[in-house]
Amino acid sequence: MDINLPKGVRYILKELSTHGHEGYVVGGCIRDVLIGIAPKDYDVTTSATPEEVMSLFKKTVPTGLKHGTVEVHTHDGAYDVTTYRMDGEYEAHRYPKNVIFVDDLVEDLRRRDITINAIAYNPEKGIIDPFNGTEDIHHKIIRAVGNPILRFKEDALRILRAVRLSTTLNFNIEENTLKAMVETMDGLRFISEERIREELNNILLSKNPARGIRMLFDLGIMKYVLPELMTMSGFLQHNPHHDKDVLGHTLEVLTHVPADLPVRLAALFHDSGKPSTFTMDEKGIGHFYGHEKRSRDIAHEVLMRLKYDHKTIRKVETLVYFHMTSTDMKNEVKLKKFITKLGSENLNGLIDLKIADFIGKPEGSDDKLFEINSFRNRIEHIINRGDPLxxxxxxxxxxxxxxxGIREGQEVGRILEALLEKVLKNPDDNHKEILLEYARKEIYR
Known part of the structure; x- marks a missing residue:
């Protein structure tokens, strides 16, 4: 089998071979090529030591000498070149205390997490697949290399990676691998928030995020990822507008919003406050008064803990808080005040969330979708008109x-707010002379 590799990768492999070293492209890039996906990057593994690699190429950066990795710069990009190695004892359920450089490709592949990631390729020697990763690709299976319990105990992040690969590739997880994930998931307590965040993001931005989130709940892994959301599972809403539990509805919404990270995060959190705000009236109808505020607070707590950037946090909070806004609003002054609170940059995200929220409910109606889009059009008309807001x-x-002649700062603020109220009603009055005249009247009221 001939795989079309970038020129820089072929150059690296050729130079290694010319100087008596083995070299293979390895890991996710080969997996992706065999599946039919364009790889995002290419990694090379070699029998050459890091020092030998640095001596062979003109420009290198020792990015991870401790683990045998050197970044080699070529005319068409930079590529990581890592020496064959065996990992020593792992610590903190994440990193090996030490690595041992070896000259055996199979030993290097043996330390990897999933069989479909343990495939190597060299243009002259073809595919090297000692753990039957190509067969697992054919059958769409996620299977750990060797003893799955040992693999996940070594590095608990591999548990989330398996869920992520199952989600993004639409593969099923092999039974023993699945059991081992459940048995060892306590190790996720030792994984950094940043690592968890990145795997969560990859799941959320996949083509089927609901599959991954459902898997985290069903396996019990979510209690180590987003424990604040655990109460959504199985929480019945007892409301005629909902035919699913809170989690089921959330997954429906998540399925129907576009692949934009803040919007998908907002979809995930938009009803997270429902279990803690639930009340039932005398007719047995469930209500969730103020759940949008509680959901916003939960989103804030979680996203801060996972160290998301402040821009993302603010957008998610805004979308969650305003997702219950009535789309029947037609009064232009109210619409203008709403735009100011929402922020025009958040309009499309909110509309996407509201449409998905509606689609996730049992009562389907083109009239409601028309109402939501009309609401968007009214707001866009005001924004495009350039009215003062x-x-x-x-x-x-x-x-x-x-x-x-006013001396009190507080009075200045009151007058400016009065002027804004006037201009919100009559944008054409936004001229200095007209406003100053109105201000004088306000002073002597």
Missing amino acids: TVRDLAVNGKDVLAL
């Missing part, structure tokens, strides 16, 4: 008001 948009400022 905030005090900053007024034709006067605090200094102009102070020049009228």
Whole structure:
């Protein structure tokens, strides 16, 4: 089998071979090629030591000498070249205390997590697959290399990686591998928030995020990833607008929002506050008054813990908090105030979330979808018109008001708010002379 490799990779393999060293492309890139996916990057493994690799190529960066990795720069990019190795004893359920460089490719492949990641390729020697990864690709199976319990005890992050690969590739996890994941998942307690966040992001941005999130819940792994969401599973809503538990509805919404990380995070958290705000009336109907506020608070707590950037956190909080906004709003002053609170940059995300939220409910209606899109159109019309929406948009400022003889700063703020209220109703009045005249009337009211 001939795999079309980048020129830089072929150059590295040729140079290694010319100087008496083995070299193979290995791991996820070969897996992706065999599946039919374009690889994002290429990794090379070799019998050459890091020092030998650095001596062979003009420009190298010793990015991970402790683990045998050297970054080799070529004309068409930089590639990681790592020496064959065996891992020593693992610590903290994540990293080997030490590595032992070896000259045996199979031993290097043996230390890897999943069989489909333990495949190597060399243009002259072809596919090297001692753990039958190509067969598992054919049968769409995720299977641990060797003893699955040992693999997951060595590095608990491999548990989330298996879920992520199962989600993104739409593969099933082999039974013994699945059992080992459940048996060893306590090790996830020792994994850093950043690592968990990255695997969660990959699951959420896949073509079928609901599959991955459901798997985390069903296996009990979610209690180590997002324990704050565990109460959603099995929580019946007792409401005619919902025919699923909170988790089931959430997964429906997650399925129908676009692959934008803040929007998918908002979909995941939008009803997370329902279990803690649940009440039932005398007719046996369930209500969740204020759940959007509680859901926002949960999202904030979780995203801060997982160290998301502040921009993402703010957007997710905003979308979650406003997801219950009535789309029947037609009063332009109210719409303008809403735009200011929401932020025009969040409009499309909110509409995507509201449409998915509606689709996830049992009562399907084209009228409701029309209402949501009409709501979007009304807001976009106001934004495109360029109407003043905030005090900053007024034709006067605090200094102009102070020049009228006002001394108290608080009074200045009150007058500016009064001017904004006037302009929200009549945008054409946003001229300095008109506003100053109105301000004088406010002063002597």
